[in-house]
Amino acid sequence: MNLLRCLALALYLVCPTLAQADALHDRFQDMDTNHDGRLDPREHAAAAQAMFKQLDADLDGSVSVDEMRLARQAMDEPASPGQVRQAIAAMDDNGDGQVDADEHRAMAQARFARADANHDGVVTEAEMRQAPGPAAS
Numbered sequence: 130m131n132l133l134r135c136l137a138l139a140l141y142l143v144c145p146t147l148a149q150a151d152a153l154h155d156r157f158q159d160m161d162t163n164h165d166g167r168l169d170p171r172e173h174a175a176a177a178q179a180m181f182k183q184l185d186a187d188l189d190g191s192v193s194v195d196e197m198r199l200a201r202q203a204m205d206e207p208a209s210p211g212q213v214r215q216a217i218a219a220m221d222d223n224g225d226g227q228v229d230a231d232e233h234r235a236m237a238q239a240r241f242a243r244a245d246a247n248h249d250g251v252v253t254e255a256e257m258r259q260a261p262g263p264a265a266s
Contacts, residue, residue, distance in 0.1 A: 157254045167251040170241060177237035181230055191227035192217070 160168055160176040168176075184192045184200055198213045208216070220228045220236045228236075244252045244260035252260075 153258060154254065157257055167253055168241075168257070169251050170238075173241045173252065174234070174237065177234065178230075181233045191225075191229045192233070193227050197228075 157168070160172050162172050162175070181192070184196055186196045186199065187193075194210060194213050194217055197217060198208065198210065201208045201213065214226075217226065217228055220232050222232050222235070223229075240260070241252060244256050246256045246259065
């Protein structure tokens with residue numbers, strides 16, 4: 130999965146718009162590694178892990194405000210430092226101002242659960258399109 134798709138995956142539930150529909154489809158196809166039209170928890174977790182590795186530019190095991198800001202810029206989704214700090218804070222359970230792999234994994238699992246609208250243990254592309262964003266946490 131290339132860096133831009135990983136970064137797009139990071140933002141897929143933030144605010145999908147009509148302009149992002151094709152990108153969302155592509156991301157879903159990338160995550161659906163067994164090509165059955167559904168994301169199971171293993172596929173989603175693998176995609177989230179790959180995304181974390183891409184976001185952690187300095188390989189220190191956590192994503193800082195600067196790393197997240199640069200990732201958003203690369204996606205043409207610029208955000209103010211305050212917006213990025215707010216996004217980080219929403220995932221930062223230990224309050225250190227960064228997102229570590231465990232916090233990222235927990236966020237990904239929560240997003241998967243929210244996206245699984247019918248609670249069947251898998252997420253379809255239609256469910257992913259309708260999933261509530263982080264504000265629903």
